Amino acid sequence: MSGRPGGRFLRLALGALLAGCAAVGGAAPTPRPDRSPGAACLDVATLPPDVRATAGHFALAAGDREGLYTLDGGLKPVSSDIAQFRWRVHPTVEPSAGDTLARWRRAVAALSCGEIDFAVQVFAAVHPGRGLDSVRTATVAVGHRAAIAETISRHAAFFIGIGVTTGLPLSDVLGLVDVAPRAARWRAYGLLFGYPAPAVDFFVAAGLRGDSTQRIEPRDFRRLPTWRKSAPAPGTTDSLSSFVYAVPAGAPWSPADPALARAVAPRYARYAAWRGAASRTGEDALAYWRSQLAALPPR
DSSP: OOOSSTTTTTBBBOOOTTTTTOOOOOOOOOOOOOSSHHHHHTTTTTHHEEEEEEHHHHHHHHHHHHTHHHHTSSSEEOOOOOOOEEEEEEOOOOOTTTHHHHHHHHHHHHOOBBBBBEEEEOOOOOOOOOOTOOEEEEEEEEEEEEHHHHHHHHTHHHTTTTTTOOOHHHHHHHHHHSOOOHHHHHHHHHHHHHHOOOHHHHOOOOOOOOHOOOOOOOOOEEEEEEEEHHHHOOTTOOOEEEEEEETTTTTTOOOOHHHHHHHHHHHHHHHHHHHTOOOOOHHHHHHHHHHHHHHHHOO
């Protein structure tokens, strides 16, 4: 909800996704993950090496970004932008795209267990690529099932308006949100991404006003720490974390802002202590999250 252009409201007002895109070619169906409480979490031992490496990459990338706050107890019900993939769909279809999507889907199936649900999301919108090409984009998201259910229940009257109910897999939830009307899509993403309600209200209202005025309303940003950070903006020294939401320019902190910051602090400290102790690989991340998920109390 930062107002940055180009599909960031799956962190900040993401543009649309199509959750039911099938892999091109004759790939075997993705096995259904065992999401029972006793399932072996992040068990990738039997996967082919390329799929195992992809799963490790996703596990490390999720923790390095705001996915940390989804994996660590569901403070953030959903996080996205763990990985992105673009491929040509017009005037010809990129032939290797099906293999990549199939590998990604096998990896996220292995990562999903218990309360954790990874998904490959495919944008419904098709965008211009190079020259006359058109491209489609996929991203990897992670959700915490209990936290998603709580959010949907708390805002049931809103979510039922776009067909979302509790108990749906993450891919189905995001698929329905993706095709919702513009304002409802923004609100649904904001709620699922765990942003404070005043920030969600502001972003939706400001976006609708901007449709009429063709202007972006002045805003400030609340940033919470993530291991991976973007380079400082020109003329500033602050690196940019990826857990961020927008508020009206000059707005004082609402009660929800410090509450969220307090909840974030121990989670980030715990991860940063592990992440900074040594160089980390995807295999390291899988082992770390296996131990963390086993130790976390039920929500």
